[in-house]
Amino acid sequence: MKINWGTGIAIAIALFMAFILYFVIKVQSNSKYDNELVVEEYYKHDAVFEQEMERIQNAHDLAEKPVFTKTEAGVTVVFPAVFIPNKIKGKVSLYRPSNKKLDFEIPISSSNPTLLIPKSKLVGGQWDINMEWQYEGTEYLSKEAIYIN
Incomplete structure (x- = not known):
């Protein structure tokens, strides 16, 4: 099976988006990564x-x-x-x-x-x-x- 340029770029973009999404979900769900504001109100x-x-x-x-x-x-x-x-x-x-x-x-x-x-x-x-x-x-x-x- 041969992959052309268009399919390769689409696969690369999909993998990159999955990679970024994984880290966003990990940071939002783990309490170790606290993302509160520095100043209340x-x-x-x-x-x-x-x-x-x-x-x-x-x-x-x-x-x-x-x-x-x-x-x-x-x-x-x-x-x-x-x-x-x-x-x-x-x-x-x-x-x-x-x-x-x-x-x-x-x-x-x-x-x-x-x-x-x-x-x-x-x-x-x-x-x-x-x-x-x-x-x-x-x-x-x-x-x-x-x-x-």
């Missing part, structure tokens, strides 16, 4: 995007910015010396892109210009840190990505 988050960009710009315009540092004890956030520590309010949100169950938040309220995120709460891997904070009526948003060993 994505469209609500998108509606306040402009306000978020203003807070990011406020943080960018600072002469001295908060510094995120990875240490043996965990991750430290050091606020600039020009800010009075007990007037800084807000929260630090830590997102684990690979596992939503590891996400957590830490409130900012201290008399110390340094905030420590303990290493015991941080599993190894990449963490996205969003620090939403306010000082004397001005809102700021600082973002950082840190990899923990």
Whole structure:
């Protein structure tokens, strides 16, 4: 039996489509491949995007910015010396892109210009840190990505 070009191309396309369909079904049915959104209520988050960009710009315009540092004890956030520590309010949100169950938040309220995120709460891997904070009526948003060993 001899196969001409048209039949060969049709068989190749059918095999390729079956191959792709197999992987789509495998990923959708296996709970190991979690395909959830990074942010809950994505469209609500998108509606306040402009306000978020203003807070990011406020943080960018600072002469001295908060510094995120990875240490043996965990991750430290050091606020600039020009800010009075007990007037800084807000929260630090830590997102684990690979596992939503590891996400957590830490409130900012201290008399110390340094905030420590303990290493015991941080599993190894990449963490996205969003620090939403306010000082004397001005809102700021600082973002950082840190990899923990």
